[in-house]
Amino acid sequence: MAPADGDATSPDDQYDGIDPGIEAGTTAYWKARARQWEKRCRQAEREKTELIAELLKLRDVRKAEPSHAAARRAAVLGGDVYPGTGEPPRAR
Structure with a gap:
């Protein structure tokens, strides 16, 4: 059910995990x-911590053994390149 104009949430989303009796x-x-x-x-926060740990692990892998996939993934997670393009972000 789509929300009405001006309505931020649909009735189904209104009680998202909250007791409908409230x-x-x-x-x-x-x-x-x-x-x-x-x-x-x-x-x-937990997901962010896990992603940072993964990034650090990938950087360690990259330092220890050159691997194109690991290096690409570390660059994407680090924000050095755009995902899928391999191009660095452009200055504004």
């Missing part, structure tokens, strides 16, 4: 929403 706009609803965002932020 009325939208109440303090309990916003507390549940805040807990939900805290959980998402912690998940994003």
Whole structure:
């Protein structure tokens, strides 16, 4: 179901993981929403930490043994080149 004009979320997304018995706009609803965002932020931090660890590991691999795929992946994760193109970002 597509959201109506001016409506940021559809009715299906409104209770995204929140007990449907909690009325939208109440303090309990916003507390549940805040807990939900805290959980998402912690998940994003874990993923970021894992990606940094992978980047560091790929850089170590690149230093130890030249491998085109590992070097390309490290360059993309490091922001040195665009994914799929192999070209560096252009200055604005």
